[in-house]
Amino acid sequence: MNTTQLFDVRNKVCVVTGGASGIGLACGEAMAENGARVVLMDIDTARLEEAVARLRVRDLAVSGEVVDVSSRVSLAAAFDTVAGREGGIDVVFANAGVDVGEGFIARDGSRSVEGALENITEEHWRKYLGINLGGVLHTLQEAARHMKPVGSGKIVVTTSIASFCNVGGVGTSYFAAKAAASHLMRQAALELARYNIQVNAIAPGSFATNIAGGHVRVPEVRRILEASNPQQRIAEPDEIKGLALLLASDASSFITGSEIVIDGGALLGPADSGAQHD
Numbered sequence: 001m002n003t004t005q006l007f008d009v010r011n012k013v014c015v016v017t018g019g020a021s022g023i024g025l026a027c028g029e030a031m032a033e034n035g036a037r038v039v040l041m042d043i044d045t046a047r048l049e050e051a052v053a054r055l056r057v058r059d060l061a062v063s064g065e066v067v068d069v070s071s072r073v074s075l076a077a078a079f080d081t082v083a084g085r086e087g088g089i090d091v092v093f094a095n096a097g098v099d100v101g102e103g104f105i106a107r108d109g110s111r112s113v114e115g116a117l118e119n120i121t122e123e124h125w126r127k128y129l130g131i132n133l134g135g136v137l138h139t140l141q142e143a144a145r146h147m148k149p150v151g152s153g154k155i156v157v158t159t160s161i162a163s164f165c166n167v168g169g170v171g172t173s174y175f176a177a178k179a180a181a182s183h184l185m186r187q188a189a190l191e192l193a194r195y196n197i198q199v200n201a202i203a204p205g206s207f208a209t210n211i212a213g214g215h216v217r218v219p220e221v222r223r224i225l226e227a228s229n230p231q232q233r234i235a236e237p238d239e240i241k242g243l244a245l246l247l248a249s250d251a252s253s254f255i256t257g258s259e260i261v262i263d264g265g266a267l268l269g270p271a272d273s274g275a276q277h278d
């Protein structure tokens with residue numbers, strides 16, 4: 001295979017959960033721009049319709065399905081609809097995820113009462129683990145159900161650098177869900193390897209998306225995040241596209257169970273401010 005063939009995803013059927021916005025939308029766009037038939041799945045009907053319309057104007061083969069990833073039933077119905085219409089499902093991005101509110105440090109820097117460990121409610125835990133971890137499980141289950149009989153497939157889970165490190169300003173249940181999603185991805189990779197299904201994860205650092213109501217794009221928040229990043233900036237959603245295409249194509253045929261960090265070096269440690277050199 002030459003390198004053009006390695007990255008060829010033409011006519012692949014690709015599902016992206018959380019595909020109406022941000023990182024998921026960019027993954028879907030990358031696939032569609034390379035000739036895949038893409039189904040964006042999202043809970044936000046209005047945003048989904050808008051995203052599908054925007055891509056269709058460019059003659060990209062994109063459609064939408066409204067789902068709630070915290071419900072296996074909801075996902076199963078959507079996967080069946082897509083498989084019935086498109087003839088199968090080749091690539092699945094398990095990407096949907098939400099912010100879970102304050103961590104033990106509030107956004108103004110004070111200690112948060114709501115985010116304190118002892119005040120995390122059962123309702124909060126069930127709701128957010130249900131989306132951020134349950135959603136990944138359900139998506140892996142549906143992907144496996146459709147890919148195993150065919151004997152091939154690519155699954156890409158969006159985790160986070162929160163799988164590897166902790167900070168006080170992000171809700172505690174987010175870390176628990178993302179770290180568990182990483183390990184769940186690896187277990188799925190182990191189980192599905194013999195069916196020629198590769199399962200990997202993308203672990204983003206700060207991307208300018210709509211998560212937490214677009215909080216990362218608020219200028220003073222953005223400045224703090226930029227200053228703490230070794231590359232002195234946060235990423236635009238488009239910057240996920242190369243990695244998405246790699247993990248969705250034959251170019252990654254011998255990569256499985258890997259979690260690839262895309263964070264501008266954030267996990268390396270505190271940024272070099274350059275102050276001594278200026």
Ligand SMILES: NC(=O)c1ccc[n+]([C@@H]2O[C@H](COP(=O)([O-])OP(=O)(O)OC[C@H]3O[C@@H](n4cnc5c(N)ncnc54)[C@H](O)[C@@H]3O)[C@@H](O)[C@H]2O)c1
Binds near residue numbers: 017043098
């Ligand atoms: N933006 C970042 O800085 C960042 C960093 C690390 C990880 N992530 C992860 O990236 C993924 C995508 O987030 P994003 O930053 O693009 O955010 P985003 O808010 O722009 O997009 C997330 C999408 O998921 C959808 N969604 C939420 N709950 C859903 C549900 N129950 N069922 C179906 N769809 C649902 C939303 O409607 C939205 O369209 C998430 O898993 C997030 O945790 C984001």
